[in-house]
Amino acid sequence: EAQVTQNPRYLITVTGKKLTVTCSQNMNHEYMSWYRQDPGLGLRQIYYSMNVEVTDKGDVPEGYKVSRKEKRNFPLILESPSPNQTSLYFCASSDRGPNTEAFFGQGTRLTVV
Amino acid sequence: EDQVTQSPEALRLQEGESSSLNCSYTVSGLRGLFWYRQDPGKGPEFLFTLYSAGEEKEKERLKATLTKKESFLHITAPKPEDSATYLCAVPHGGYNKLIFGAGTRLAVHP
Numbered sequence: 001e002a003q004v005t006q007n008p009r010y011l012i013t014v015t016g017k018k019l020t021v022t023c024s025q026n027m028n029h030e031y032m033s034w035y036r037q038d039p040g041l042g043l044r045q046i047y048y049s050m051n052v053e054v055t056d057k058g059d060v061p062e063g064y065k066v067s068r069k070e071k072r073n074f075p076l077i078l079e080s081p082s083p084n085q086t087s088l089y090f091c092a093s094s095d096r097g098p099n100t101e102a103f104f105g106q107g108t109r110l111t112v113v
Numbered sequence: 114e115d116q117v118t119q120s121p122e123a124l125r126l127q128e129g130e131s132s133s134l135n136c137s138y139t140v141s142g143l144r145g146l147f148w149y150r151q152d153p154g155k156g157p158e159f160l161f162t163l164y165s166a167g168e169e170k171e172k173e174r175l176k177a178t179l180t181k182k183e184s185f186l187h188i189t190a191p192k193p194e195d196s197a198t199y200l201c202a203v204p205h206g207g208y209n210k211l212i213f214g215a216g217t218r219l220a221v222h223p
Binding site: 101 | 149210215
């Protein structure tokens with residue numbers, strides 16, 4: 001089954017404690033993105049990747065890092081999480097570009113206290 | 114500035130009561146408009162892509178249409194299982210990203 005898998009689904013952490021949200025896709029897609037979804041603000045792109053070792057900033061990259069060492073994986077790293085990063089996060093992949101129709105993961109609900 | 118606006122924010126329908134959701138956009142050089150369905154606690158699920166004014170796509174009780182300034186998602190004789198948030202998105206004119214609307218929360222009651 002074609003899918004984008006994120007882990008964990010839910011996470012509560014404390015300010016400043018580094019964390020990683022994993023994302024893996026099994027569709028051999030070149031393009032992957034991370035979004036955050038906040039009430040009233042919709043989905044906003046954090047980072048995207050055009051291919052292995054090729055990543056770039058989206059709309060709201062501050063406080064986040066990503067890496068793309070393998071085609072299927074695109075982890076999101078929060079080096080020092082803060083409460084304003086409490087949000088619902090989605091990983092997405094696409095075979096035609098980060099600005100085309102995408103397949104989304106199930107989401108990771110992160111709470112930073 | 115590229116922008117996507119969806120209306121209404123929320124819509125409550127009785128089962129069988131047809132209606133339409135609106136997605137208006139301002140973007141330079143439209144290169145597609147995408148509709149997604151999002152259930153609570155889940156990721157958006159892709160529904161349709163529309164590329165040019167006049168184009169229509171259908172899936173079960175849903176039909177999406179596109180004009181030069183907006184898109185409509187028509188829901189015919191909805192059922193409770195159609196309850197979800199419906200999102201539309203367009204490619205940004207100059208960057209590698211999608212611009213999403215805030216969505217319309219649809220509730221269909223028996």
